[in-house]
Amino acid sequence: MTSDDTGTASLPCLRDLTITQAGEGLRTGKFTSVDLVRAYLKRIEETKHLTIVMHMDGDALEVAQMLDKERAEKGSRSPLHGIPILVKDEFLPFGWQKFAPKASSLPLELRKKRDPMEFNRLREAGMIILGRTNLDDDAGYRIEYPEFSLRDYINYSRFPIPSGPGTLPGSAKASAVATAIGLSVASLGTAESGVIANAADFNLVGFKPTTRSMMKSGYFRFSPQGTPTIGILAKTVKDTVDILAGIYGQYEDNEWRRGIPSDQAPEWAEIYESLDLSEFTIGIPRDSFDSDPYPQVMDSFEAALKTLASTGATIEENANFHGGKELKRLKAQINSLVQLSEFKEDAFRCLTRWGNDSNNPENAQRVYNLARRCPNEEPTERELNKMLWTRTTRIAANNEEYTKILEKALIISKHQGIRATMKKHRLDMFVIPSSDEGITLELAAQENGPVMSVPLGYFPDGFQGRYTDEITPERP
Template identity: 30%
Template sequence: MKKPTPAGSSPSAFSRRAFLGGTAAATALVTLESHAQAPTASAPSSASTQAAKPFELEEATVVDLQAGMKSGKYTAHGLAERYLARINELDRKGDLPLLSVIELNPDALAIAAALDKERKEKGPRGPLHGIPVLIKDNIATADRMETTAGSLALVGAKPQRDAFIVERLRAAGAVILGKTNLSEWANFRSTKSSSGWSGRGGQTRNAYALDRTPSGSSSGSGVAAAANFCAVAVGTETDGSVVSPSAASSLVGLKPTVGLVSRSGIIPISHTQDTAGPMTRTVADAAALLSVLAGIDPSDAATAASQGKAHADYTKFLDPNGLQGARIGVPRERFFGYHGPTDALVEQAIELMKSRGATIVDAPIPTAAKLDEPEFEVLLFEFKADLEAYLAGLGEGTHPRTLADLIQFNDTHRSTELAYFGQELLHMAQAKGPLTDKKYRKALADCRKLSREQGLDAVMAKHKLDALIAPTQAPPGLIDLVNGDHWLGSSSTPAAVSGYATITVPAGYVFGLPVGLSFIGRAWSEPTLLKLAYAYEQASRHRRPPTFAPSADLRLKAST
């Protein structure tokens, strides 16, 4: 959910990470039904050697898979079988398993078979017809899967309908393989949490080094997409939860403008900052997935603002020469300086963009240091109001109805839910009043003013910019269930608080650990950001699949 507070900022500010048919396939479906256990401290024994086995679909794109289905090389059923078998082979094996997938869809193969029949009789519905997708476990599905935000408190609490974006995915012909693990409650529970841990799913691990954090809160979506457990994945973000785990897994992560993608049916933190977004291995796949996710939803009033601003096909903006003539700002004062090797990779990226025709200018965001405290106040108020509204809509059952109920559930189930860290944020949110409170109204007004007219809008207008760029964050740190996450800094907050768009793209590796570069834009700037990110991606070609190494290779240093 929320990014760390950079060194030197106010100690009272919020300082934690973000937040967000065959025999083999049948075996996978059964295997993932069991509850994940807490990770052990021993070294991995087999995951890295298993990962060395060749996988036919490794790094396959949506275009690749569609071409294969068109030619008859693949079927949707066959693709689903292959991905399910890979999940079974790699996600839960070894002493330190990835635990990126919290549950598989027992109907996935039947859905895929029906889509094959439809393709044969009527042709494909579009670019995602038959494409296997994984979605975060805070996105509701009214099927045989759970929707829990990783919490045992919501096991058995069935949503009345699919989330709007799930309806969009199904209508497009996507095959939802299952749900991904996440930082519980999208990482809005404790100030000392371990990203990627949930009471229901255990601790997700980074596929590039198994002792490293996957970042959060869309931890499982990031790891699963990076490990080629699906073609594309969907995450959600309040502040950093798409871009942070994407950067940590050498992915493309797109956090759309709030209102471009519906939030109805997604377990909330904040109606002013929440959004779902693509997490993919390429910019082209992110554009294809965004084309399906975007849409006006009568149940989410924020989407009305996208009328006339959304596009049916975002792939049309992909331009390998998109950096030519672009003006790009670099806000060094706030978002550089916390990790030297990360800065070095971004400086290389800047030089590459210059060589491709971009103009680079220094462009500090004058209000960036003032965003943390009002943002945190807004999130506390909105989490209480928005979560209780979601819980009320679940209908009959024994699940918590209020935030107080949830706190009590966690206390009662302390051995499973509070084994490693507490629920300070839930207590802080519970202490807040209604959204009519003057403190909330002032904090919200401050967020909008500081992030928009005095923030991103001001700096981009002053320098006539197409986008800003900054390191997404430092390389992923070690998993620490005792003390919680250790983060040096990130650049997610301006876009998060303003509700504007941002996209992260692989920028290279430090000791084999991924580093991402973020392009940050104004409201509805997805076409521009996709164009710039695609041009940079095509020029740099940094993405490489993970090796499932036990730990970082300290012989590698920084590399591109």
């Protein structure tokens, strides 16, 4: 237990605190929501050199005080009552305008006329939104270095070392770090293919729900094709279940609300507690694994499979995707042309929909010109020249090449992907290590399926890279 020098109540270690533990402490009066918010604000201030949190909600303490009063008089609304959370800087709550989402360096004024519905749900459940976490400029579509952010440099350096043991991939990395080091109990991100799963690789639980079970009006969607959805980063599976239950519902402006059977969330917590793995058949798609995985990862993975088998689960080896190899060949084209095209289309749709400033550009050339005038830019055009999505006509969602690649990928996922393979082998789920080459996650995104990442183990002490790895403190 810890206590700060401002007189707050004694609190558990914020780094390890879960929603379940925080809720128990709040219900039993060991501490209050005001105590929690003050402690997290102090922790955020102590770690501000990491530039993880970039915008704070000035009303957080007032909201916490109101929720404490309500709990004392009426009891808790839900397991989320009075729990602080951070959200990725891709969400645009009511009244938060400052800059464009996606951590863009462009001085664009965007304003939501009302809160996103998922935020309404969380607030109705009693959750406190502390603020927004940093992410790479344009979620990695700004330049080729995925950690780059002109607004607040991430991880000490504008060009950190390449991803490997100890570094985080994906645009949700700041949300993951915030949760891991105790800046909030949990955090929200957005999940495209492997964003949430990859960010959770280092000792967190990451969950991407089934796409069509979530609404998607409250954040900057870079893919009109429908693969992105809200993602959850927490410390336990139970915590993700509680947050998911808080968000779930039939929203009026959710174009997929017809696929949601009820406005009331299922009793996921009870299902989780009574889960019997002996009824499950688990597929292992070994063809999709990294050809040169870290041996420590695979050792832990094989041990985990034995643990699953010991519970009575059936392990189906080599439940491979027949379209996996072809999808690997397509993956580079999907990442470069398809995703950039979708990002470009969505960028201008959001600027039109949310913009309230005459400075907001309506076409790609104006984005490029505006970026050149941005005071945060360096004199060199090194970074601006990477803004391919703003400059080339080849990158467009109505482009013939884009259509052909997307259609081919969708055919592969439909006939040779996850659902087809599950049907063939009569599987309930797949289990993969973090050294999977991304094919399984890509297929899950194409098929709008759920993904969960859970901690597997620890690397031993010492340098864990391969002998060919290079330690580069700062890229040139």
